[in-house]
Amino acid sequence: MSDMPSVLFVCLGNICRSPMAEGALRVATRDAGLDVEIDSAGTGGWHLGNPPDSRAIATAREKGVDISGLRARQVTEKDFTRFTHIFALDAQNLVDLQRLAPADGTAEVALLLDIVPGREGDAVADPYYGDADGFEITWSDVSSAADAIVRLLGK
Numbered sequence: 001m002s003d004m005p006s007v008l009f010v011c012l013g014n015i016c017r018s019p020m021a022e023g024a025l026r027v028a029t030r031d032a033g034l035d036v037e038i039d040s041a042g043t044g045g046w047h048l049g050n051p052p053d054s055r056a057i058a059t060a061r062e063k064g065v066d067i068s069g070l071r072a073r074q075v076t077e078k079d080f081t082r083f084t085h086i087f088a089l090d091a092q093n094l095v096d097l098q099r100l101a102p103a104d105g106t107a108e109v110a111l112l113l114d115i116v117p118g119r120e121g122d123a124v125a126d127p128y129y130g131d132a133d134g135f136e137i138t139w140s141d142v143s144s145a146a147d148a149i150v151r152l153l154g155k
């Protein structure tokens, strides 16, 4: 493992929330001049190899971020040594990650919004079964979290 910080975002399907978080952090770290490896994955495997949901792509594109090239994958045991930080988008994702974590895992595993002041304990709500508004809320949440990660890693 290198010294470079590396961040993995994990949601359920890896087609809505975590790819949007990946896109938001890619832009935030680039703007801040921070070198960070960034990826996302799902706890579930239904969408393996698929691009993000078209509504997630459209919302990110409106904010100037292209996430259309991302492809869904499932989180693996190796991720717990490959990444320095693993952020769960909601509490169920966190429980699933803790269950999967191997004994020799080195990554810090946390609920994403726990690092955003005033949002501790909150979930990034799953927008998959809702309308476009939900994706706006997701973008707002993951952008706040991306700013918090930049502050955390920039210290």
Ligand code: 4NP
Residues within 6 Å of the ligand: 011, 012, 013, 014, 015, 016, 017, 018, 046, 126, 127, 128
């Ligand atoms: P995500 O959203 O976890 O934010 O990627 C979901 C995408 C797909 C499903 C559930 C949540 N699904 O059940 O297929």
